[in-house]
Amino acid sequence: xxxxxxxxxxxxxxxxxxxxxxxxxxxxxxxxxxxxxxxxxxxxxxxxxxxxxxxxxxxxxxxxxxxxxxxxxxxxxxxxxxxxxxxxxxxxxxxxxxxxxxxxxxxxxxxxxxxxxxxxxxxxxxxxxxxxxxxxxxxxxxxxxxxxxxxxxxxxxxxxxxxxxxxxxxxxxxxxxxxxxxxxxxxxxxxxxxxxxxxxxxxxxxxxxxxxxxxxxxxxxxxxxxxxxxxxxxxxxxxxxxxxxxxxxxxxxxxxxxxxxxxxxxxxxxxxxxxxxxxxxxxxxxxxxxxxxxxxxxxxxxxxxxxxxxxxxxxxxx
Numbered sequence: 066x067x068x069x070x071x072x073x074x075x076x077x078x079x080x081x082x083x084x085x086x087x088x089x090x091x092x093x094x095x096x097x098x099x100x101x102x103x104x105x106x107x108x109x110x111x112x113x114x115x116x117x118x119x120x121x122x123x124x125x126x127x128x129x130x131x132x133x134x135x136x137x138x139x140x141x142x143x144x145x146x147x148x149x150x151x152x153x154x155x156x157x158x159x160x161x162x163x164x165x166x167x168x169x170x171x172x173x174x175x176x177x178x179x180x181x182x183x184x185x186x187x188x189x190x191x192x193x194x195x196x197x198x199x200x201x202x203x204x205x206x207x208x209x210x211x212x213x214x215x216x217x218x219x220x221x222x223x224x225x226x227x228x229x230x231x232x233x234x235x236x237x238x239x240x241x242x243x244x245x246x247x248x249x250x251x252x253x254x255x256x257x258x259x260x261x262x263x264x265x266x267x268x269x270x271x272x273x274x275x276x277x278x279x280x281x282x283x284x285x286x287x288x289x290x291x292x293x294x295x296x297x298x299x300x301x302x303x304x305x306x307x308x309x310x311x312x313x314x315x316x317x318x319x320x321x322x323x324x325x326x327x328x329x330x331x332x333x334x335x336x337x338x339x340x341x342x343x344x345x346x347x348x349x350x351x352x353x354x355x356x357x358x359x360x361x362x363x364x365x366x367x368x369x370x371x372x373x374x375x376x377x378x379x380x381x382x383x
Contacts, residue, residue: 069212076144076219084145088298091141095134105133108347115266115349116339131340135184135294139343142188147222151195154223158192162290162304166198166247169286169307175242177287179276179308181253181331184292184341185300187220190249192302194225199246201226203234205256230256242285250276252327253344261321263328270328270348277323280310289327291334293341305330 079087099106109129110122117125146154169176180186193200204220204227207213217227228234238248255271262269280287287308293301308330311322335342 069209069215072140072144072212072215072219075141076147079141079144080148084298087141087145088138091137092134095137096130098137099130099133105345108345109133111347111349112342112344113339115268116335116342118267128340132343133345135341136343136345138294138298139185139187142185143216143219146188146191147219151223154188154192154195156299158189158292158300158302160192160302160304162302162306165288165304165306169288170245170247172286173245175245175283175285176247177242177276177280177285178247178249178304179252179287179289179327180249180291181251181334181342182344183334183338184343185294186251186292186343189292189300189302190225191220191223193247195223199226199241199244200249201228201238201241201246202249203228203230203238205254206230238279239283242279242283248279248285252276252324253331253342253348254346261324263321263324265328265348266332268349271351272324272328274320274324277310277320277327280308281312281316281319281323287327289330289334291341293338 082090099109106129109132110125113120113125113128113132117128120128149157166176166178190200190202202220202225204213204217206229207216221227228237241248250273252272252274255273257273258271260271261274263272263274264270265272276287279285287310289305289308291303293303295301308323308327311319311326313319313322
């Protein structure tokens with residue numbers, strides 16, 4: 066409950082602290098967390114070791130400290146968004162490639178926006194809702210439930226719809242895609258521990274494959290994209306061209322091949338700005354090199370074919 070009360074206090078104070086001062090405070094807090102929290106520090110350093118294997122430890126520490134600072138700034142922005150008008154939001158975000166989203170919606174089969182936890186992803190999603198797009202996000206569970214509800218209340222300020230991670234929302238997800246709405250999914254963290262083993266920066270990582278499975282079943286368009294926080298704490302959003310789904314005639318192979326293609330796109334986004342990859346957990350926390358999955362794209366008996374049924378969850382979150 067400590068985090069819940071800290072957020073409530075911060076939500077009250079945010080109205081009185083100038084933004085520049087608030088971001089400076091966030092940087093200080095992020096630096097302290099990086100220094101004192103060894104689990105967070107080792108996680109981001111491990112991740113940077115995979116992303117930039119030839120980088121010195123000193124460079125990885127510089128990037129790791131920036132990552133933690135950006136995480137704290139992201140939390141601040143989630144709180145700050147409740148004080149912002151749509152015009153304020155527009156001034157803080159520049160979007161490139163919005164035509165790809167509009168063209169995909171014209172196909173009428175729904176759109177799955179796919180990314181990782183890169184940049185200020187929470188506030189960027191607010192802009193789509195503020196522009197009257199019908200947008201839903203599958204949100205990772207947070208304990209206690211009171212904290213989860215409060216964070217999602219903040220995130221929903223401009224009408225962004227938050228969906229729980231789990232099978233109870235699967236029918237809702239299929240329905241919103243049939244209604245030609247937008248679903249935001251992240252593929253860089255296997256929260257449910259039932260993902261697919263995918264080559265990622267030269268080593269196998271477990272990644273959620275719900276986005277690809279949903280697109281193959283529903284015909285929805287997958288649009289990759291990412292956001293970058295600029296030095297002045299505004300953001301730039303890049304909406305990429307649609308992923309051209311490959312069809313081999315084998316559903317499991319289709320998921321495996323298309324997941325590899327998505328992972329390569331995500332690698333490119335992260336390499337362009339490693340300090341924007343705001344993940345505080347080890348992505349490569351297990352050696353999968355000696356494991357032999359039971360089938361293409363399977364892990365521990367969970368096959369790609371199993372996912373698209375309406376008894377399974379998308380297994381991807383923001």
